[in-house]
Amino acid sequence: QVQLVESGGGLVQPGGSLRLSCAASGITFSTYDMGWYRQTPGKQRELVARITRGVTTTYVDSVKGRFTISRDNAKETVYLQMNSLKPEDTAVYLCNANRMTWGTNDDYWGQGTQVTVSS
DSSP: OOEEEEEOOEEEOTTOOEEEEEEEESSOGGGSEEEEEEEOTTSOOEEEEEEOTTOOEEEOGGGTTTEEEEEETTTTEEEEEEOSOOGGGOEEEEEEEEEEETTEEEEEEOOOEEEEEOO
């Protein structure tokens, strides 16, 4: 029933921009913290950006000033605007929905979208 569907990935040149979208269904979207993670083969999954139910944002140092996470509760969608992309940003980007309350830990993941930054 829960579905997180990412879109917006692709191949871009260094310095380019992409906007990732994650459309959620099957959850009460506004009650979840939302995050973007990225996965590179052979490396641990890394939290890139997170936006809480209270719209507090957190970024990994390497993307600060370049990436912006936002959410539209009416559209049940979280976005990641990625500017000034670098080759090291290349990864599969995954959307995450998390809610920990009343003794529960609800955690859901999208399938991921590939971002490749290369000249």
